[in-house]
Amino acid sequence: MDIIIKEAKPEDANKLIEYTKIVGAQTDNLSFGKEGIDGTVQEEKEFIKRINSDPKSVMYFAWKNEDIVGCANISGMKRRMSHRANFAVSVVKSEWGSGIGSALLEKCISFAKDNGIEIINLDTRSDNLRAISLYKKFGFVKIGRIPAFSKINCEYIDADLMYLDLREKINNRKIEAFERLETIRRENKKEIDF
Numbered sequence: 001m002d003i004i005i006k007e008a009k010p011e012d013a014n015k016l017i018e019y020t021k022i023v024g025a026q027t028d029n030l031s032f033g034k035e036g037i038d039g040t041v042q043e044e045k046e047f048i049k050r051i052n053s054d055p056k057s058v059m060y061f062a063w064k065n066e067d068i069v070g071c072a073n074i075s076g077m078k079r080r081m082s083h084r085a086n087f088a089v090s091v092v093k094s095e096w097g098s099g100i101g102s103a104l105l106e107k108c109i110s111f112a113k114d115n116g117i118e119i120i121n122l123d124t125r126s127d128n129l130r131a132i133s134l135y136k137k138f139g140f141v142k143i144g145r146i147p148a149f150s151k152i153n154c155e156y157i158d159a160d161l162m163y164l165d166l167r168e169k170i171n172n173r174k175i176e177a178f179e180r181l182e183t184i185r186r187e188n189k190k191e192i193d194f
């Protein structure tokens, strides 16, 4: 795959705005259409800076040559919900089915595990079968449905809520680390005993 995945940088703001206009025109599965996201270049720069300074948030871009062809982000929540984060992903239509969505999701899950995020939440149109099968592939489960979640050209569209519970995986990693430490301790003790 001639695709490189990198963390967003403030200087990518212009490309991000361009990207959202392209991807927004290609699908009705996002919260925006061909107008893209609202912000000016400066506002998007500030937005990326805020993400980069938040230890529980990240934005990845998939680059093909000089263009963004995919984007995913984890947005950490605050205070009593700081164990959770929201996830969103998109890929330009010409690249659908070539593994970019999976690669972006994998990076985001790995970031979440490394940064103490216990639960990842997302919402998706209930008829977005491609996205739903991508999420299921990575272990997300459906936990509910919100009727009339969005309204596009007078049509009300339901959304499925899905989540990925990382608590067991995080605990397993802690246990493995503890066991490794114990083994090292035991081996060091043996050396001392001799």
Ligand SMILES: CC(C)(COP(=O)(O)OP(=O)(O)OC[C@H]1O[C@@H](n2cnc3c(N)ncnc32)[C@H](O)[C@@H]1OP(=O)(O)O)[C@@H](O)C(=O)NCCC(=O)NCCS
Binding pocket: 027, 029, 030, 089, 090, 091, 092, 095, 096, 097, 098, 099, 100, 101, 102, 103, 123, 124, 125, 128, 129, 130, 131, 133, 134, 137
């Ligand atoms: C949903 C989206 C991000 C998937 O990205 P992608 O790069 O096409 O995903 P991948 O190529 O990694 O495919 C991932 C999985 O999707 C599923 N998938 C792929 N094509 C599919 C199809 N035609 N029908 C159903 N599921 C499909 C498969 O489970 C696939 O995994 P597999 O290849 O291991 O079998 C992309 O289609 C997209 O941006 N769509 C428009 C915006 C959107 O819907 N975003 C999500 C909002 S919730």
